[in-house]
Amino acid sequence: MTGEPKSDPSRVRRNAIRAKYDQESINEILDAGFVCHVGFESEHGIVVVPTLYVRDGDSVLLHGSTGAGMTRAVRNRKPLTVEVTHLDGIVAARSHFHHSINYRSAVLFGTATEISDVVEKLRGMELLVEHISPGRWDEARKPSDSEFVQTSVIRLKIEEASAKVRTGGPGEEPEDLETDFWGGVIPVSTVFGSPVEDQENTPKVGVPESINETLSKWNK
Amino acid sequence: MTGEPKSDPSRVRRNAIRAKYDQESINEILDAGFVCHVGFESEHGIVVVPTLYVRDGDSVLLHGSTGAGMTRAVRNRKPLTVEVTHLDGIVAARSHFHHSINYRSAVLFGTATEISDVVEKLRGMELLVEHISPGRWDEARKPSDSEFVQTSVIRLKIEEASAKVRTGGPGEEPEDLETDFWGGVIPVSTVFGSPVEDQENTPKVGVPESINETLSKWNK
Numbered sequence: 452m453t454g455e456p457k458s459d460p461s462r463v464r465r466n467a468i469r470a471k472y473d474q475e476s477i478n479e480i481l482d483a484g485f486v487c488h489v490g491f492e493s494e495h496g497i498v499v500v501p502t503l504y505v506r507d508g509d510s511v512l513l514h515g516s517t518g519a520g521m522t523r524a525v526r527n528r529k530p531l532t533v534e535v536t537h538l539d540g541i542v543a544a545r546s547h548f549h550h551s552i553n554y555r556s557a558v559l560f561g562t563a564t565e566i567s568d569v570v571e572k573l574r575g576m577e578l579l580v581e582h583i584s585p586g587r588w589d590e591a592r593k594p595s596d597s598e599f600v601q602t603s604v605i606r607l608k609i610e611e612a613s614a615k616v617r618t619g620g621p622g623e624e625p626e627d628l629e630t631d632f633w634g635g636v637i638p639v640s641t642v643f644g645s646p647v648e649d650q651e652n653t654p655k656v657g658v659p660e661s662i663n664e665t666l667s668k669w670n671k
Numbered sequence: 672m673t674g675e676p677k678s679d680p681s682r683v684r685r686n687a688i689r690a691k692y693d694q695e696s697i698n699e700i701l702d703a704g705f706v707c708h709v710g711f712e713s714e715h716g717i718v719v720v721p722t723l724y725v726r727d728g729d730s731v732l733l734h735g736s737t738g739a740g741m742t743r744a745v746r747n748r749k750p751l752t753v754e755v756t757h758l759d760g761i762v763a764a765r766s767h768f769h770h771s772i773n774y775r776s777a778v779l780f781g782t783a784t785e786i787s788d789v790v791e792k793l794r795g796m797e798l799l800v801e802h803i804s805p806g807r808w809d810e811a812r813k814p815s816d817s818e819f820v821q822t823s824v825i826r827l828k829i830e831e832a833s834a835k836v837r838t839g840g841p842g843e844e845p846e847d848l849e850t851d852f853w854g855g856v857i858p859v860s861t862v863f864g865s866p867v868e869d870q871e872n873t874p875k876v877g878v879p880e881s882i883n884e885t886l887s888k889w890n891k
Contacts, residue, residue, distance in 0.1 A: 455692035486758055486772070490719040495831075499710040499719055499754035534719035538706055541863070543882060547800055547811050548818040552706070556721050580767055589853050591767050598768035611715075620869040632811050633879045634869035637886065639715050641758070642862045649840040649854035659853045662763060666857065 471614040474509070480557040481506040481535055483510035485583045489513065490532040491524040503564055504533065505582035511559065512566075512575045513605040522603045525563045531607050533559040538639050545632035553617050555635065562608040565603050575604035585668055586661035643669045691834040694729070700777040701726040701755055702832055705803045709733065710752040711744040724753065725802035730784075731779065732795045742823045745783045751794045751827050753779040756861050766854035773837050773856065781830040795824035805888055806881035863889045873876050882883035 463656065487504045490497055498520055504511045511533055515522050525531065540553035566572045579590045594602070621634045643666050646658050691697065707724045710717055718740055724731045731753055735742050745751065760773035786792045799818050807863045814822070841854045866878050 484854050486756065488708040488719050488754055488756070490717045490752070492717065496750055496780060497710045497712065497717055497752045498751050499708050499778060501754065501774065503772065516768050530716055532710070532717045532719050532720065533812050534708055536706065536708070536721040538861070541803065541885065542678045543804065543811070543866075545812055546814070546818070547796065547808070550800065550804075550807075550811070552723065554721065557685070558719060560716060564828070566821040571782065576767065580770065583761065584763065584770075587770075588767070591763070591770070592765055592850065593702065593849055594768050598766070602768070610820075618873055620867075623869075623872060627812055628813065629807065631876050632805070633882065634872060634877055635874065635878075636867050636869075637863040638867060640861050640862050640864065643761070644858040644860065646763075647840075647856045647858060649843075649856075651840055652843060652848050652854060654853045656853050659680065662853065662855070662857065665761065 465585045466586045468519070472612070474612075476616070477559075477609075477612045477614050478506060480537065480555045480616075481511065483537055483555070484535055484610050486518070486535075487511070487513075488534045488536075489521055490534070491521060492529050493520050493524060498619035503579060503583065504535075505578045506579055507510045507575070507606070509655045510561075512578060513607065514530070514576065514579055515603055515605070517518065517601060517603045522565065525603075525605050526566050527553050528567060529604075530561040538617070538640075540551065540639050541637040542617075542621050543633065543635055543637070545623055545630055545634050547621045549623070549624070550618060553619070557612060557614040559607065559609045559612045561608045563605055563607045565605055572604045573599070575606070575665075576602070579604075579618060583665070584661050586666040590659050593670045641669070685793045688835050688837045692832070692835060693730065694832075697777050697779075697829075697832045697834050698726060698791075700757065700775045700836075701731065703757055703775070704755055706755075707731070707733075708754045708756075709730070709741055710754070711741060712749050713740050713744060723799060723803065723856055724755075725798045727795070727826070730781075730828045732798060732828065734796065734799060735823055735825070737821060737823045739823070740787065742825065745785050745823075745825050750780065751825075752782040753827060759838070760859050761857040762837075762841050763853065763855055763857070765843055765847035765850055765854050768843070769842045771837060771841070772837070775834070775836045777832060777834040779827065779829045779832045781828045783827045786824055792824045793819070795826070796822070801823075801864070804881050805884040810879050810881045821848055861889070
């Protein structure tokens, strides 16, 4: 039931959880998704909320309404912790102990600031939109002044980060291989389906390029 | 870009983010998944880590190695915050401001304790295994004494919880409906694929019932 690496080196090579600290591994995990889980201290204790993100060099950019708890925490100079996890499989071992999941996960620590510069903030909005939906920035209406000020864009400069990756088949105790229990992996993937047009206000145009690009980007 | 509800009640009815506090809504979100994001205070500040969970009445059960940061936090009487999020869609509006995601998310606060009672702890392990993989408890080797003591099972009694759910199509400003921009939703789902048998140690038996049950449970 736990996935702690064993001391046998061959076992570690094959299916241990690997801790990674290099920027390339961390960036790869960050760039493979757009939903993160942000932890911060609030008046009610530690809160963890899901939100969207994009990596921008050695930062991640987040956004939210100006009154949201996360924005208030940043204004109060509270640090943010950002976690990103991709679930890749359920690992079924011959023993319960070696049941596990395959996943890629990163945790980021750093200083968070609300972006006040107008040009940098607008660029942040564009990076968020374009990360999730490539080409969409030009295929929707840009923010009005009022919408612009209602939205906070937050930069978390990554000062510390770690990643954990588990891949491969089940770890097993040698004696369990003699049993008739089954061992293997159920692969898990996130699938982005066919676009459904607005049911209430039928668009005047067909599915645009940016939506098809979004599907190609995330369905790989 | 934000999903804050508007004051127009018809708009709110149609596609606002709904905050929910009733136990049934929260249980439904919890029971629809098995990976959560746990926030807690550590020596390094707030940490957020992914881990597996099962709901047990008005608690959630977590597990981990006895030396893990989460277990240490519980032993040090630090509270845990648990967040569960299911991503259901990317919502593309005619304006960037109304772009959003469809999701179901719950955040839980409560007192966490490490289960010391042997019977209750073993039952916790069984609940975790059976939640993720129904029928698997009898189709794999039970924990040995050594494996049993290496694993902590933690009960978080839910004392406070809130949920947020967004469904439906894009919110739009009335004037944006006159434009030729497209509006709609890209549905997102998690897909559990065909089981892949252990490549290194080919099982002596075919895919067992518990693995098929796991696929039926999560692929609905």
